[in-house]
Amino acid sequence: MRKPMIAGNWKMFKTSQEANNLVNTIKAGVHSIDYCDIVICPPFTQLSSVISLLDGTPIGLGGQNMHFEKEGAFTGEVSPVMLKDLGCRYVILGHSERRAHFKETDSIINKKVQSALSYSLVPIVCVGETLEERESGRAQDTVRQQFEGTFQGIDVKQFEKIVIAYEPVWAIGTGKTATPEQAQEMHHFIRSLVEQKTNQEIASKIRILYGGSVKPENIGELISKEDVDGGLVGGACLKAQSFIQIIQGTVEDNAKV
Numbered sequence: 001m002r003k004p005m006i007a008g009n010w011k012m013f014k015t016s017q018e019a020n021n022l023v024n025t026i027k028a029g030v031h032s033i034d035y036c037d038i039v040i041c042p043p044f045t046q047l048s049s050v051i052s053l054l055d056g057t058p059i060g061l062g063g064q065n066m067h068f069e070k071e072g073a074f075t076g077e078v079s080p081v082m083l084k085d086l087g088c089r090y091v092i093l094g095h096s097e098r099r100a101h102f103k104e105t106d107s108i109i110n111k112k113v114q115s116a117l118s119y120s121l122v123p124i125v126c127v128g129e130t131l132e133e134r135e136s137g138r139a140q141d142t143v144r145q146q147f148e149g150t151f152q153g154i155d156v157k158q159f160e161k162i163v164i165a166y167e168p169v170w171a172i173g174t175g176k177t178a179t180p181e182q183a184q185e186m187h188h189f190i191r192s193l194v195e196q197k198t199n200q201e202i203a204s205k206i207r208i209l210y211g212g213s214v215k216p217e218n219i220g221e222l223i224s225k226e227d228v229d230g231g232l233v234g235g236a237c238l239k240a241q242s243f244i245q246i247i248q249g250t251v252e253d254n255a256k257v
């Protein structure tokens with residue numbers, strides 16, 4: 001059975017003091033939770049102070065992006081080695097904001113995925129269609145294309161370590177959530193792509209998170225769907241109470257066991 005995962009993507013929010021307050025409140029709210037893997041992905045500037053607060057908690061730390069090289073003359077970039085050095089176990093890769101604003105292509109993301117795996121970071125790899133692609137009936141084609149480009153050359157054995165996040169671009173930060181049925185349909189499709197690329201066993205193990213306006217009110221319905229294994233949460237992870245409630249909402253998922 002797949003253990004649910006909730007990952008909070010803080011994006012470009014939170015100064016040091018705000019970060020400390022948020023983490024301390026989350027810690028207090030989730031200390032006894034063992035039914036869900038919890039990950040927080042603060043900005044690079046907060047990683048080192050946040051990790052010092054996470055000691056002895058079940059919460060994992062992740063970066064929001066990284067360069068694929070281990071070091072070099074890449075002004076402004078952060079490497080997988082640096083993320084590991086600070087205690088990160090995860091890294092979000094291929095977020096639609098990186099694709100749209102920073103021109104990250106599937107082939108760049110593919111290099112990042114390979115690099116993250118080689119440094120034993122768990123990549124949380126995002127795929128998802130725009131509104132125009134959905135409305136013109138091309139949602140699955142887009143996701144298939146992203147999937148193939150992003151995971152090209154990934155070893156079957158390595159695949160198990162990957163987490164995939166389906167994030168329809170039209171649902172990110174808009175308040176519009178995909179219906180649980182739309183999410184399930186795409187998650188099922190993504191799992192079938194994993195199976196084609198690997199095998200049935202790995203496809204049944206890999207976690208596929210949904211992202212796009214996840215909140216305490218909709219997590220229960222989303223997670224009750226067969227192929228939805230958790231959430232990548234943006235806006236609602238910036239407030240401790242809503243993030244905690246989303247994590248608590250995954251308890252429903254244990255009913256699927």
Ligand code: PGA
Nearest residue numbers: 172173212213233234235
């Ligand atoms: P949102 O963002 O929850 O604010 O829609 C999700 C994401 O971008 O990962």
